[in-house]
Amino acid sequence: MNPHPSSCSNGRSIRTRFARRFLRALKKIGSKGSSSRPSPRDISWRCRRVKIAADASMASAVGPRRVWSRTMLNMLRSRSHACLHASRLGNSRRPGADRHAVGKRKRLVLKRKLPNRLGLNQVNQLRRLVPGGEAMDLDILLDETAHYIKCLATQVKVMRSIVDYCSA
Amino acid sequence: MENQPGELNFSADCFFNPNWDNSIDQNDPFESGLSSIVSSPTASYTGGGFLGSGDSLMMRELVGRLGSICNSGEVSHSNNNSTNTSCYSTPLSSPPKSNHFSSNMENKFRGGNLQFSGNRLPYHPSLPTLNADPGFVERAAKYSCFGSRNLGEFIGQSGPNQSELPCKSVPKLEFSRVPSCQSMKVAGFRAVNQENKSGPFGRKLSKISRPPSPENAKLRNSREGSSVSEQNPSGQIGLKAQNEANPRKRKPIPNGKGKEIPCPSPAKDEEVDEVNAKRSKSDEDPNNEIVKGSSGKKGNAKTTGEDDQEQKKEVSKAPEPPKDYIHVRARRGQATDSHSIAERVRREKISERMKFLQDLVPGCSKVTGKAVVLDEIINYVQSLQRQVEFLSMKLATGNSRMDFNLEALLSHDISQSGGSMPQTIYKLDSTAQALSYSFHEAQKMQPLPNGISNSTLAPVSIDPLNAALLRSRSIQLPSTFNSSMPQVPMIWEDDLQTVAVQTGFVPNQTQSFHGQMKLQL
Numbered sequence: 001m002n003p004h005p006s007s008c009s010n011g012r013s014i015r016t017r018f019a020r021r022f023l024r025a026l027k028k029i030g031s032k033g034s035s036s037r038p039s040p041r042d043i044s045w046r047c048r049r050v051k052i053a054a055d056a057s058m059a060s061a062v063g064p065r066r067v068w069s070r071t072m073l074n075m076l077r078s079r080s081h082a083c084l085h086a087s088r089l090g091n092s093r094r095p096g097a098d099r100h101a102v103g104k105r106k107r108l109v110l111k112r113k114l115p116n117r118l119g120l121n122q123v124n125q126l127r128r129l130v131p132g133g134e135a136m137d138l139d140i141l142l143d144e145t146a147h148y149i150k151c152l153a154t155q156v157k158v159m160r161s162i163v164d165y166c167s168a
Numbered sequence: 169m170e171n172q173p174g175e176l177n178f179s180a181d182c183f184f185n186p187n188w189d190n191s192i193d194q195n196d197p198f199e200s201g202l203s204s205i206v207s208s209p210t211a212s213y214t215g216g217g218f219l220g221s222g223d224s225l226m227m228r229e230l231v232g233r234l235g236s237i238c239n240s241g242e243v244s245h246s247n248n249n250s251t252n253t254s255c256y257s258t259p260l261s262s263p264p265k266s267n268h269f270s271s272n273m274e275n276k277f278r279g280g281n282l283q284f285s286g287n288r289l290p291y292h293p294s295l296p297t298l299n300a301d302p303g304f305v306e307r308a309a310k311y312s313c314f315g316s317r318n319l320g321e322f323i324g325q326s327g328p329n330q331s332e333l334p335c336k337s338v339p340k341l342e343f344s345r346v347p348s349c350q351s352m353k354v355a356g357f358r359a360v361n362q363e364n365k366s367g368p369f370g371r372k373l374s375k376i377s378r379p380p381s382p383e384n385a386k387l388r389n390s391r392e393g394s395s396v397s398e399q400n401p402s403g404q405i406g407l408k409a410q411n412e413a414n415p416r417k418r419k420p421i422p423n424g425k426g427k428e429i430p431c432p433s434p435a436k437d438e439e440v441d442e443v444n445a446k447r448s449k450s451d452e453d454p455n456n457e458i459v460k461g462s463s464g465k466k467g468n469a470k471t472t473g474e475d476d477q478e479q480k481k482e483v484s485k486a487p488e489p490p491k492d493y494i495h496v497r498a499r500r501g502q503a504t505d506s507h508s509i510a511e512r513v514r515r516e517k518i519s520e521r522m523k524f525l526q527d528l529v530p531g532c533s534k535v536t537g538k539a540v541v542l543d544e545i546i547n548y549v550q551s552l553q554r555q556v557e558f559l560s561m562k563l564a565t566g567n568s569r570m571d572f573n574l575e576a577l578l579s580h581d582i583s584q585s586g587g588s589m590p591q592t593i594y595k596l597d598s599t600a601q602a603l604s605y606s607f608h609e610a611q612k613m614q615p616l617p618n619g620i621s622n623s624t625l626a627p628v629s630i631d632p633l634n635a636a637l638l639r640s641r642s643i644q645l646p647s648t649f650n651s652s653m654p655q656v657p658m659i660w661e662d663d664l665q666t667v668a669v670q671t672g673f674v675p676n677q678t679q680s681f682h683g684q685m686k687l688q689l
Contacts, residue, residue: 026563046564054560122542129549139514142521145545146528152552159559166566 014061014151019158021057026162029053052076058155068144069151071132 029049056076062069114120126141127133130148133141502508525545526532532544 029564043565047561050560050564051557054556116539119539119542122539122546125546126542126549129546129553139517139521142518142525145549146521146525149525149528149545149549149552152549152556156552156555156559159556159563163559163562163566166563 015154017061025053068131
């Protein structure tokens with residue numbers, strides 16, 4: 001197997017890149033909103049923006065090397081384009097709305113429980129969790145999962161430290 | 169020992185070079201001669217029958233002599249002469265081409281000797297008379313040790329060895345470099361022998377390394393012949409590390425079940441090393457085996473419920489550029505279908521990655537079973553994603569305050585504060601746990617004089633908070649996260665020390681929001 005890079009050196013560089021991008025994005029978001037008490041709608045909008053910023057900065061910090069980061073970047077780009085087009089057309093459709101609709105449709109369908117040989121249920125679940133996991137083979141999927149976990153952990157660390165610092 | 173894989177790589181590489189004849193002529197005059205000689209007995213032995221007992225005795229003696237020569241550096245020409253002549257005259261004479269090749273061998277052998285050292289060849293005078301029999305032995309040794317192209321290198325590397333028998337030095341070099349090389353050589357013979365019989369030595373090699381080619385087939389046949397002729401001697405020698413050379417021997421499976429998937433040759437050599445380590449205990453493997461090597465992959469022998477498995481499947485990365493094909497060794501009792509073998513390889517890759525994931529995810533090392541591990545992984549990923557969401561929400565709500573904070577933060581070296589965090593924090597607590605911990609922290613902070621609000625962190629000054637952290641660190645740690653939780657206050661402490669702390673109270677709105685969030689979670 002390809003040797004996994006040492007978490008130390010990679011984590012540090014990914015971490016710094018992510019931190020910088022994320023902080024810049026946060027500044028941008030903060031500057032947009034009004035400092036006076038924001039309405040709940042504003043708060044939810046801002047939450048979404050921050051989350052998108054977190055994902056985008058993480059994905060761009062990782063770069064196009066990984067399948068999941070590529071997928072995430074494409075998703076974000078397409079979503080932003082869809083948002084732009086929607087706003088241009090005057091459509092108030094939110095980017096996540098169609099996802100919810102799809103989810104609802106899926107919930108109505110009865111799922112037959114097959115004997116879980118080889119952990120296929122879990123594998124499918126994992127595919128849904130990891131961005132871009134639908135189109136991967138299992139071994140690549142596991143690889144991507146490992147890297148995704150590492151990056152998520154880094155993300156959480158950095159964001160937590162930022163929160164702690166900002167709350168101070 | 170480090171040189172060995174590289175050298176063996178070269179040797180194997182050269183050995184299985186598709187331009188075999190040409191390269192052999194340039195690099196190793198022995199090889200073609202050897203192949204020819206070895207192929208000659210093939211005619212007699214294609215049936216897979218054993219040598220006559222007399223021949224086997226001769227062979228045994230010869231190989232023993234060779235081994236003793238290599239070990240002690242002595243030469244016994246006369247004995248070899250007699251044995252060799254008697255040994256090889258028959259096979260050599262049987263095919264019509266043997267004469268041609270024998271003379272060819274003589275010339276090449278002489279040339280080869282000159283190539284090596286040229287000076288001390290106590291063997292040398294006897295060689296021409298032997299009809300290249302010792303040459304055959306040496307070639308056989310080289311053949312088995314893959315000392316083809318790199319003999320020069322071998323000699324260069326083992327300089328002092330050159331002082332000893334040069335002509336015999338060919339096998340000797342390899343032997344001296346590798347203590348087990350001799351066994352490998354004999355093992356190679358024996359391994360080759362074993363393929364033809366399903367007796368005690370049962371292991372068969374479907375194939376070994378390089379891209380298939382006519383030379384390969386030729387070599388295969390030749391090797392088969394040589395192995396058959398020498399099976400008894402190898403057994404006599406009684407070397408236990410027999411199958412070490414197996415992965416590098418190319419051998420057609422007699423029943424034709426073996427599949428050749430040419431593989432990166434360098435992989436083989438390291439495979440041999442691993443095999444050496446692993447095969448010393450077991451000899452027999454009557455089933456067909458296909459060695460798999462893949463560049464850049466380290467293999468572990470996996471025994472999936474079989475009794476006597478020790479063979480490894482994959483090979484560690486080699487310095488040479490990877491070739492197109494991959495050699496796979498089928499395990500005992502398993503199908504040698506190319507599909508099933510490829511599937512098995514894929515399964516091993518998957519299990520290897522699962523193991524890595526198990527190390528990555530906390531609390532996963534104890535569980536067994538794919539489904540459970542996957543469940544844990546899924547839970548962990550979901551918890552991480554939820555944490556990101558929660559933290560982003562937190563950031564969003566407190567964003568109004570954060571502008572000046574962010575400016576300060578950006579101006580600082582973010583890596584410094586990030587680097588202060590222990591690298592080992594993979595054991596991230598779940599969101600609820602984090603909240604509970606911070607809740608406890610907040611509660612601890614309450615008695616502080618400045619009336620710190622009930623949020624995660626609202627220090628007015630560094631010292632009280634640090635004191636609180638220090639106090640709280642030893643207590644109220646969730647039992648399951650003992651190892652990870654102490655790191656969290658460390659983060660806070662470091663962050664607080666490294667960054668300017670801005671005093672202020674948390675606005676009521678966000679404070680209540682935080683409280684609500686905590687309650688919900």
